[in-house]
Amino acid sequence: MKAMMKPVLPAVLIVLSCTSAQAAPAYLSALGTVSATTVSVTSRLDGELISVNFKEGEAVQKGQLLAKIDGSLYRLQVQEAQSRLAWEKKQIEQGLSNRTDVLEIDQAELELAQRQLSYADVTAPITGVAGFRLVDAGNFVHSGEPLVVIVQPQPIAVVFGMPQDVLPEILERLRAGDSPTVVLWNREGTKRIATGHLDAVDNQIDPTTGTVKLKATFENKDGALFPNEFVNVRLFLNTQ
Incomplete structure (x- = not known):
């Protein structure tokens, strides 16, 4: 399984307006990349590809027959x-x-x-969506040759960067079992797409940007998030 990590923009701290009797929820804003679980299905034999048994762009179930090799x-x-x-x-x-x-x-x-x-029976290792076939039936394939890529869109993750200054607070909350809320907006910032929670922090800080990569997970039941899509991320911190 693999996911492409792309550069992210510096985060910006924003405080929402509120009444004097109510604390303002602060959030950090950043640009994130949607990252899905991805599996490259390969041949494990040398032989002629007899048939392709899936439809491109459609859902497949784990264990489903994808192709047959002689x-x-x-x-x-x-x-x-x-x-x-x-x-x-x-x-x-x-x-x-x-x-x-x-x-x-x-x-x-x-x-x-x-x-x-x-x-000889090539089956789907995960449930997900099949991409375009990489080899047509009738061709001779070799062991290790990719046949199709399957992407698992549910659940799905978003990877984004945050300044190292907020890392101690984020780690403290995660260790306490309190996952900060993450809200996604479209590129124009005009439409709210999804709400999820932060669940992972990378193991190192990027020395060139002073940021650390974070990962949030979303159910994505409506399929609104698409792999490798850019989204605006708002990571909500403790109320102030």
């Missing part, structure tokens, strides 16, 4: 391993051999061949 060679290997194992068992049963170690080797080779054959 497994005829591996099917023959399974049959050969089964024959060797059966012959060795018969030899031992008839007292013609006591090589149980060979029997164990034959059994292991059979299991390996069966596992290789199972890779």
Whole structure:
């Protein structure tokens, strides 16, 4: 699984107006990037791609068949391993051999061949949305060659940067189990998109900007957030 991290703009501290009897919730504003869980589905065999069994841009379920690779060679290997194992068992049963170690080797080779054959069916490792196919049916593919990328849009994360000066307060709240609220707005700042909570802080400060990367998570049930989209982030701090 992978996510592209992009540079973020410096955060700005903003205090909202309020009545004298009411504390003003302060927030830090920054530009963030939507980051989804992403898996590159690859072939685990060398062979002809027989079929592509998914529709581009549509949802797929974990374990769903995505593609089929010609497994005829591996099917023959399974049959050969089964024959060797059966012959060795018969030899031992008839007292013609006591090589149980060979029997164990034959059994292991059979299991390996069966596992290789199972890779002919390429299945989805996660539930998500399939991207465009990277290889068309009829092409010869190699082990490790990408076939499609699956993105998991729910839940989804947003990565953004904050000044190192506010890091102690953020860490203190997270350690106390109090996750600050994060609100997202569109690029123009005219429409509120989603509300979530901060759940992770990067392990180092960027020395060139003096900022630290933060990650907030959103349910994204309505699919409003799209991977690699830029959004305006408001991280709400303690009331003042």
